[in-house]
Amino acid sequence: MKIGDIVKIRECNSLPELVGENAEIVDMQIQEFEKYTVYPLWVKMTSGERTGKIYGFREGEVEILPKAGETQGTSNRRRGKTMKTKVVEQVEGIMKGVTTVEDIVEVGRVINEVKGRILAEPTLGFWEGKTPCWEMFRCPEAIKIECPAFKYRSLPCWEIQGTYCKLDDYGVTGLDTSICEVCRVYKRYGHGELIQIKLFGKGIDTSLKSISK
Template sequence: MKMVKTEQNSLKTLKEAAAMRVGDVVQIKRCEPMPEVVGKNAEIVALQIQEFDEYAVYPVWVKMLSGERKGKIYGFQRAELGVPTEAAPEKITGMTLVEQVEEILRGVTNIEDITGIESISHNLGGEERAAKTGDLVKIKKCVPMPEVVGENAEVVELQTQDFERYTAYPVWVKMLSGERKGKIYGFQGDEVEMLPKLHEAQTATGNLEDQTRAVKTKVVEQLEEILRDATTVEELAEIERAINEAKGKLLTEPALGFWEGKTPCWEMFRCPEAVKTECPAFLYRTLPCWQIEGTYSKLHDYGTRGDGTEICQNCRVYKRWGQGERVEIKLHGKGFDTTLEKPKIT
């Protein structure tokens, strides 16, 4: 019976291979490392019939057609893919909204316009989200930096997925008080608490309506009209992604250096723009992140200097691109320690 079952499984695999062709559109059914792609459609760009080991070769390679990973290519096992279902009307509407936003954002050249658009998008969503960017929180606990406990901070980015304890934090905040005022750090959800009084947040961060009114240019008015039609959390997430991408393009980026032709750490960990544009791993990319002191991942585990490297041995970025080379810090003094000179974008 076991031999018959094995033969049946082999036959099924061959039939699946024959059924899938380059150019076909499939839907992602499951993906533990990247749960945000589940339910998204993708186009098959390559097929590999052989399977050597699960970490090295995937039989189906697809190009994402939607979501924040649109345009990226990833490998999947056949069981992780399915036939795409018809898009629901609200999904079509959501994509149309995002496309309209992206079209307008292509013509934006002023960072103040982006700030005004962000202020509008932050006010959307009503009670659908327990926390959103712009909210005020208090730090409840932080073992690496005990001095920030009890300080207030503003939420600047939310990440709903949690990959590994060392690589992703769901809440990113900008410190509003204390010796680390103005710095941005990532926290787990149970390390921060929402402040109950809305007027406290308005006092600390400024009235968003006044900020928006001050920069309400023609492009901001256009976006404001479109954003009123956004009704779901998914639509808001897609729109905020488009806004963040437009904002990132207005910031000068140095050459890719080491990461040329590779997926860099800030993409693998989906670092927020506010973090990415300050992190030494992004600014000094001629070296890989595991050779740089003071990256956000190292800071969380190794205090104000972030010079420990044990974390790198367990990090999926090093496992993917490290090629087993010895891990050592080669760039010092460019991290987020407040006693060090802040790196500049060149």
């Protein structure tokens, strides 16, 4: 495998919606820090609802695809059609079970709840236009919702005390940023700037260290 190869996602337990989608290898990282578990492959999604997002994978979780001889415009149109088809199929499947006015009312209620949740979601702050660290590393939900990187999005994760990654190997303080210096997220978005903790006292529950990513 090499940078530029097109792959299909074979396995992704934390984000099952990625399985079957295509991506391009944009980076490959060797083990640079003995206590830091890194994904050797970093891919940029080229199909599906998460197109443009970047995630880390192990080699066994992807398979190489032959490069298609199509133009970028054709590829984009095909992706759009695929996404639309999936949504239509899902809606049609739901509507087949609708048989009464009460069912229609219930469907409308669910749609309104989803709309309200989406509109109420906090802004991405620093992560606007970027792949957030919790997505890039596919953090389990139990970790993500408690991690200060997810809660305090105005700052990048490397400037926050007590994120899950900092606690993973460094005890309970979460102040050691050595792990950040070799992290793919910092290397991509930190631009080599000096790492300084700017948010203190909001660290993750240390009992969550026992949960594996």
